[in-house]
Amino acid sequence: MDEITVPIYLITGFLESGKTSFLSFTLQQDYFRTEGKTLLILCEEGEEEYDEDALAKDNVVIEVIEKEEEFTPERLQALDIIHQPERVVMEYNGMWLVSKFEEMRLPQGWGIEQHITCVDASTFQVYMQNMKSLFMDMVRNADMVVFNRSKMEYPLSNFRRSIKVVNPSAEVIFEDEEGEMTDIFADQMPFDLDADIVDIPPEDYGIWFVDAMDHPDRYVGKTLRFKARARRPRGMGSKFFIPGRTAMTCCADDTSFLGYICKSAYAPKLKPGEWVEVTAKVAFENRSEYQGEGIVLYAENVTPCEPLADEMVYFN
Secondary structure: OOOOOEEEEEEEOOOOOOHHHHHHHHHOOHHHOOOOOEEEEEOOOOOOOOOHHHHHHOOEEEEEOOOHHHOOHHHHHHHHHHHOOOEEEEEOOOOOOHHHHHOOOOOOOEEEEEEEEEEEOOOHHHHHHHOHHHHHHHHOOOOEEEEEOOOOOOOHHHHHHHHHOOOOOOEEEEEOOOOOEOOOOOOOOOOOOOOOOEEOOHHHHHHHHHHHHHOHHHOOOOEEEEEEEEEOOOOOOOOEEEEEEEEEEEEOOEEEEEEOEEEOOOHHHOOOOOEEEEEEEEEEEEEHHHOEEEEEEEEEEEEEOOOOOOOEEOOO
């Protein structure tokens, strides 16, 4: 891949999803008030408008391309020659396929640095019912999905899950009508803790792992079911293993294996790194491996399973 010298900050979302408000705020931040020109490409114009005079003071120039047939490699090449931007911010049309832009031949040095999708939480379900394929194309490779105008009475956990099943690595953020961050997991986990068997979806493993560490009392005595890789550290005993997942702590070369000790009669049969589905009851006990108390799983069933499509753990 060619080195990116002109980063593109791609903002996607349907009309009236809050893209303009998000960008107006972002362009005023200090990290955008740097030397060089910022090219703001608008592919649709909503009700809210930009303050062009204010943007001009920060060396931001605006170009409008509202017709999809005019959004071509040649047009972008011309804009690169005319403006010679240091960075490009693009408010993409919500009715155009993002995948088409991702496949487009770009001017030399241009490349997507960050992709953020804005969503109006109050209309999200309507769009999912009527334009699901278009929306999924929009978020498939997004780095961040921002749900604005969120309310706690909305099924926010379900909204988040809709994103995570398509793009597990996306950071999903909820903001209320005042723009404040909303913690949707403050009082409720994204899985049913009252179920006879608490199913931990693959995309929620990281949330469960951290919550169980912080609040073990929520899980003691409950039966959980999840998928993980099996590890058998030396000196733990033949009937013990650790089912867990890999988490990226800061970069691709810095990962950690996250799992809790599990006792199972099946443990001696496990191959290192084998994928298994574990059904186990949770206890909280003193273990030398923890140098104190910690979660201990007592497996009722351990079954080999197919590897997950994405084995990495995410925490939001």
